[in-house]
Amino acid sequence: MVNSSSGPASAAGRPFASRPGRPGGNLPALRSHNTALVLGLLRSAGPGGISRRELAGATGLTPQAVSKITARLRDEGLAAEAGRRASTGGKPPTLLRLVPEAAHAVGLHLDRDELTAVLVDLAGTPVAARSAPLDLGAGPAEVTNALVTAVTEMVTAVGPGTATGVEARAALVRGGRVLGVGVAMPGPLDHTAGVPHRVTGYPEWDGFPLRATLTERLGLPVVLDKDTNAAALGLALRGGAADSFAYLHLGTGLGAGLVLDGVLHRGARTGAGEFGHQTVQLDGPRCSCGGRGCLEALCLGAVARGDRAGAARVLGAGAANLVSLLDIDRVLLGGRVVAADAGTFVRGVAAVLDDRARRSGAAPVPVALADEAPHPVAEGAAQLILAPVFGQ
Amino acid sequence: MVNSSSGPASAAGRPFASRPGRPGGNLPALRSHNTALVLGLLRSAGPGGISRRELAGATGLTPQAVSKITARLRDEGLAAEAGRRASTGGKPPTLLRLVPEAAHAVGLHLDRDELTAVLVDLAGTPVAARSAPLDLGAGPAEVTNALVTAVTEMVTAVGPGTATGVEARAALVRGGRVLGVGVAMPGPLDHTAGVPHRVTGYPEWDGFPLRATLTERLGLPVVLDKDTNAAALGLALRGGAADSFAYLHLGTGLGAGLVLDGVLHRGARTGAGEFGHQTVQLDGPRCSCGGRGCLEALCLGAVARGDRAGAARVLGAGAANLVSLLDIDRVLLGGRVVAADAGTFVRGVAAVLDDRARRSGAAPVPVALADEAPHPVAEGAAQLILAPVFGQ
DNA sequence: TGCACTAACGCAACAGCGTTGCTTAAGTGG
DNA sequence: CCACTTAAGCAACGCTGTTGCGTTAGTGCA
Incomplete structure (x- = not known):
């Protein structure tokens, strides 16, 4: 049993709550909380x-x-001796x-022109992946069909032939459920x-009940x-627990994923992270x-002019604003535009942040390239399902 | 007993943790959590x-x-029939x-030229208050003496004579402890x-162990x-639970207090809310x-020129950046400069936010003047002690 | 080789949490 | 007057992590 008393993404922020909006705690909630905590530590131990x-x-619990x-986790097949x-x-x-094979999750990344699907195990390791062209503009109905097909194929018949495919299939056969x-x-x-x-660019998606339909x-x-939130969640997993960072993504547009005190910050109407339209030049x-x-306009404009150093300085100003306001530990950069000239962007943003830190007397905030997994967003999407299992 | 297992400001963020940094939960932690929850509801019920x-x-607990x-709370004198x-x-x-008189807390506000001390009861209502001139520049030693004197007078001998004074003294005599x-x-x-x-302006304060000395x-x-954090905490108490807002304070400088999902956001190194030096004009x-x-420079510059509408527009741009990034419910304005022309500032900031909302298709974020208590910061400071009692 | 010591861990009894099942209290409405 | 509804208490209960103590499996030294 993996946190069966609480649905995905429910317990975030209020660890002891048995149900969202019901902050009271009881014994099952306590047990679920501690179990998730132990599972999380097992995961980060590797x-x-x-x-x-x-x-x-690490937990403050007694050894007993x-x-x-852990005995319970072993009985359930989620943990094993090593x-x-x-x-x-x-x-x-x-x-x-x-035991990573004990459960799996599917992650889907709907990009403007491509659909990526991955199957990851409990440890977050991809077990299977596939990409296919996608036209978001084809409308919700058609795209939903494509998503259902992709998930079904991924779950029921992960292509035998490749090593990972065989392993994945075997794991699923052995009873490793797909959590979501x-x-x-x-x-x-x-x-x-x-x-x-x-x-x-795709007005027909506005208001379409995607989650309900897929469920x-x-x-x-x-x-x-x-x-961007999915990407940030994926990075949070790799970067160790309970810290704060911002993932800044510069691609077609400019967006941010915020992890504050180890928790993805979504905001009151789950719209947080709109970073591209921050005003930095009145x-x-x-x-x-x-x-x-x-x-976004200034950054992409500079890139279009071939002035990537200038774009980095502008991005750095935005990052400095964010760091000052939220006091985060580090800044991670990603996205197609950044990847094309990573050094320039990392150095440029770092220069602005270091300058700010020197003036304020604070410690400089490190900037780094987000170490991208093969399918960072899709893998992060799978973490949307796995995170609650580990109490996140 | 009021959460005796956890010190002030400890349980924030991780409700079930018995000790900070020890996220595991046990029965005392569970009990403390639920008790705090009930106390919080009693407080907001008035x-x-x-x-x-x-x-x-409201809690999700069973009536039993x-x-x-509540029987325990009544035994302890913290709750009563009404x-x-x-x-x-x-x-x-x-x-x-x-039962507000069951416990009290002291709040101190060290401003650049004034010291304000308040004694508030468990409900956050001020029971006594006094202000005195203060010179922060006189140095930590002298100021600390002044603080100790102020607290001692406030706690032991709240001046008899005024109605509130008598009430306060009686409450303390009846056993209402001072929590901190x-x-x-x-x-x-x-x-x-x-x-x-x-x-x-006061380099001699850098690194002085103020808390340890006072403790x-x-x-x-x-x-x-x-x-600014204290002010935001005080506003969070009045504004109802579990919402998100930013308190923007424009006085000698420009600062912000952020309450995200009902919790004061302090950041990794507790330096969050540095709003004044956000770059908005590269x-x-x-x-x-x-x-x-x-x-800050642009805002105060405009104010100095007598252009308060312009200052409001600049402040609005900063507020819009903040709202986009964090997706908060509302924006509250305060501080001497705002108070001098509240209408202009509220309207000016609201105009920028409404414009932003219209463009993005989102609901506009309300802007309001922070309804200031007589001593908003000092009362908020007292909440630094009271918040953990109510599970915040 | 043997013995004292240490660290990790399990077994069994336990205290205390919220829950369940049922009863009592105190109103309304026909 | 009585059936019904709602609020709240009493007692037994299941399950949580804790405590006390014994067992296992190593190290270190004589």
């Missing part, structure tokens, strides 16, 4: 494993409580590890309702979120959004 | 009270659990209310360590935070911070 003692230290929890570590003068610690489907697409959208708003047709839990050039001096 | 049934509905919790409501066809509900002292001062500072950084000399828990005029086109 295949090498972690001892019960260390789990107790950890023993009970040998022992060298003794330090007493009985050597028995290591425990996550995470869907990432360009914003803005309503994460809670699972409904896209007006995606730039019904797939018979699986479905979670919808912005592509009387600047007109932007397509109708405003003036928007980050 | 003196009119709330029935057990309603408490059960609520009965047990009559009954009219029947709706059955037994009329018995109403419960918070919240201290608000201009940032930047380290909330966790309780140490001011370089307060503009030792007063024998009470002390919490230190930025004045090649704008030099700011005292060394940057260019900072919000």
